[in-house]
Amino acid sequence: xxxxxxxxxxxxxxxxxxxxxxxxxxxxxxxxxxxxxxxxxxxxxxxxxxxxxxxxxxxxxxxxxxxxxxxxxxxxxxxxxxxxxxxxxxxxxxxxxxxxxxxxxxxxxxxxxxx
Amino acid sequence: xxxxxxxxxxxxxxxxxxxxxxxxxxxxxxxxxxxxxxxxxxxxxxxxxxxxxxxxxxxxxxxxxxxxxxxxxxxxxxxxxxxxxxxxxxxxxxxxxxxxxxxxxxxxxxx
Numbered sequence: 090x091x092x093x094x095x096x097x098x099x100x101x102x103x104x105x106x107x108x109x110x111x112x113x114x115x116x117x118x119x120x121x122x123x124x125x126x127x128x129x130x131x132x133x134x135x136x137x138x139x140x141x142x143x144x145x146x147x148x149x150x151x152x153x154x155x156x157x158x159x160x161x162x163x164x165x166x167x168x169x170x171x172x173x174x175x176x177x178x179x180x181x182x183x184x185x186x187x188x189x190x191x192x193x194x195x196x197x198x199x200x201x202x203x204x
Numbered sequence: 205x206x207x208x209x210x211x212x213x214x215x216x217x218x219x220x221x222x223x224x225x226x227x228x229x230x231x232x233x234x235x236x237x238x239x240x241x242x243x244x245x246x247x248x249x250x251x252x253x254x255x256x257x258x259x260x261x262x263x264x265x266x267x268x269x270x271x272x273x274x275x276x277x278x279x280x281x282x283x284x285x286x287x288x289x290x291x292x293x294x295x296x297x298x299x300x301x302x303x304x305x306x307x308x309x310x311x312x313x314x315x
Contacts, residue, residue: 195249
């Protein structure tokens with residue numbers, strides 16, 4: 090158990106809908122990261138937040154957005170869902186997140202299925 | 205451009221055999237970090253090891269060992285005396301300012 094929690098574990102929805110994925114980082118970690126894992130794209134970094142502020146952006150679509158709240162939990166919002174958004178979405182956390190000495194620990198993931 | 209290449213898609217071995225996973229990376233930075241993660245069938249991503257670009261010393265940790273060579277931009281990972289529980293997808297990752305993962309190598313250890 091990494092200490093990172095994600096809810097829900099599974100999510101099934103329809104095209105065009107909007108969903109919210111939730112992540113709670115390990116105790117003491119200030120940085121939260123979101124990743125998407127799909128068969129065709131592999132593991133892709135989406136976005137990083139540090140202490141409530143956006144720190145780095147990866148291959149995140151404009152239909153997707155995220156935020157980190159004062160209690161440090163984070164939410165990833167996916168809207169206008171398409172079939173291709175079906176994937177496993179991981180959240181990770183690390184203490185600070187400014188260097189590679191800061192190992193990222195991953196949550197169990199949320200499996201999103203868009204029908 | 206792909207930053208991390210894991211050329212081996214699948215490896216199948218019999219229990220107690222050694223398994224070596226290849227990883228080649230690409231970066232222009234002089235300071236970077238390399239990682240290996242494991243994803244068992246249950247789906248979670250488990251951190252295994254981390255190495256920084258200034259330390260090419262190869263180490264052994266239990267049944268895991270790694271061979272980091274900057275001259276060839278390689279960061280290979282070996283599981284010694286494999287066990288069925290080692291069956292998983294193994295990812296090599298490079299951190300320069302974000303984590304970039306390779307495509308993964310599926311390791312199947314047969315009893």
